[in-house]
Amino acid sequence: MKRAILGFLRRNGQKAYRPKEIARHLGVKEQEAYALFQETLTHLAEQRLVARRKGNRYAYRPQPKKLVGTLSVHPRGFGFVTVEGEADDYYVPANRMGTALDGDRVRIGLAAHRRGDQRHEAEVLEVLERRRTRTVGTFLKKGHFALVRPDDTRIVHDIYVPREAFHGARNGDKVVVSIDLFDDPHARPEGRVLQVIGRADDPAVRVLALALSMDVKAEFPEQVLAEADALRAEIPRAERSRRLDLRHKRIFTIDPVDAKDFDDAIHIEKLDNGHYEVGVHIADVSHYVRPGTALDEEALARSTSVYLVDRVIPMLPEKLSNVVCSLRPHEDKLTFSCIMEVTPRGKVVRYQIRETIIHSKQRFTYEEAQAIIEGKNQRHPFAADVRRANKLARTLTRKRMASGSIDFDLPEVRVVLDEQGHPVEIIRKERMDANRLIEEFMLLANRTVAEHIGMRKNPKPFVYRVHDQPDEEKMRQLADYIRAFGYRLDLKDGRVDPKQLNDLLQAVKGTPQEPVIEEAALRAMSKARYDTNNIGHFGLGFKHYTHFTSPIRRYPDLMVHRLLKAYATGQKNADVDDLQARCEHASERERAAVQAERESVKLKQVEFIANHVGETFDGVVSGVTSFGIFVELTDLLVEGMVHVRDLDDDFYEYDERNYRLVGLSSGRTFRLGDAVRVTVAAANLETREIDFVLAE
Structure with a gap:
């Protein structure tokens, strides 16, 4: 019956028929058969396979193109589906989400464009893969059942938990809850408590819960710890x-x-020919963590250490990361070294990559090394070494920048916590010459190692750190954006010269617009990732680049060490498909770790500001929307919003072209980069949002 109805309507295009007309054409005469016919027709309309028109008429509905992609859900309930190979995302309204959750792999059908709306609108037809099988939230007891309110606002449904699945959770606990059943869009997902993390109002529990909500693994399995203890x-x-x-x-x-996982050490010597011998010595994690072990499987699963605001969640157990592999001073250690002969102009003329043994003779903090660079403590036994290294690092920086490397110098903060985990101070991190020294030496080693493999006539399968050219449309948007401030980017077919970007970043230094333009330029960049296909690194301006220098905290570096050793001993080429799968997993885990780190800092910033409600601070307009302005506090680097409803001196209209709000009567304008004074009105720890009002 279903096939007959669809066939008839399809053959007749967009012509609409009453049910009795369709039945007559199909030869449906019996009362019982007609009842089945009506039921089938109604069901087809509910499935959107036929269209119901005015006057109870039915027509064939052309089926939309079906695509497969990954769903990202906004806290307000709508979402966007990213389809591989498609430039644009597809917008899914909340009422067309079905039973899909954030991160799911879904099949979508495309709807027609709305008049005046250029977005591709779609509906979820099927959930192909449920990417989230658990989440973290607050346990809210409701008598014989409970609801878990997810911390991740992208999960817009509370999770229903029956009484027998409480598993010891109490009202107000932070818990990990499974998502076992969600097959009805009109009902809540159902699950069970998997882990009680602790009380929701405990500062340490808040941070841990945040990390767990992003699939960061906090505890090591017993077998992994046993293998580590045996080393x-x-x-x-x-x-x-x-x-x-x-x-x-x-x-x-x-x-x-406060570091304990020392995975890199250096040395520098002046050679008789005037060149430098530069040694970059990296903890030889691959000697201890062997493929096929529980240690290796866990390291791959994590892929990176996570540096939260109040703790480090390491990729490897502390026995390895802080003791066995850590290049602690005055101890013999196994290392993998890249030893380079470098000219005074920063060119590598010779190198060797060798398995080595070192004995670090000095452990500096960045502050101690910086003091020597600034001319203090010149009698220190290693003062000359530090000065020599800094001199070469400056040369390497100049050479790199002249070759098109882009230097984003966005400010960062450090949150000082008391013994209970409450924030007591927010300090702007200073990027010192000592930091740049180590950065340059690591960049040099990473580049040299990548060229060692990548510049061969027939390069073997390898792991590269790649960074694609910026998206052309994003570059055009950036060019439009900065034009409002009087700056220009000359694009050629949507492409930008890296030197132009550097010139822009230099031009805005010290201006009120510096933070917002730097942030906008960074957002316009592609995301760096790991890949077996070497497309170069746009941001650094390198044709070959990898990560070799941090195997204690990054799994791709461990992969690189293994590949170098295998190829040096004549072993067969690695399986490129396996390498690529591991690269993609490591890239995904890196993104999750970065998000967890940022959100943990933001959590403590909001907690800090919550203790300063009613106080006034200097800030700069960091974003403008139709519903208000975002303001970043100058000293604390904390961002909040002044809602347009609180701008009660006028009616403000959003000027999208010039990124500003304009008062219709007064002409008062708020635009990006404007200096403002704001008073803290509210701070919400659950949503990690801050509300400001303009100070009088």
């Missing part, structure tokens, strides 16, 4: 005899004051 820091005699022994070199480390 010994003592170096076997066989390793001492086969490795290049560099224990006599003046090797030192420069790291944050």
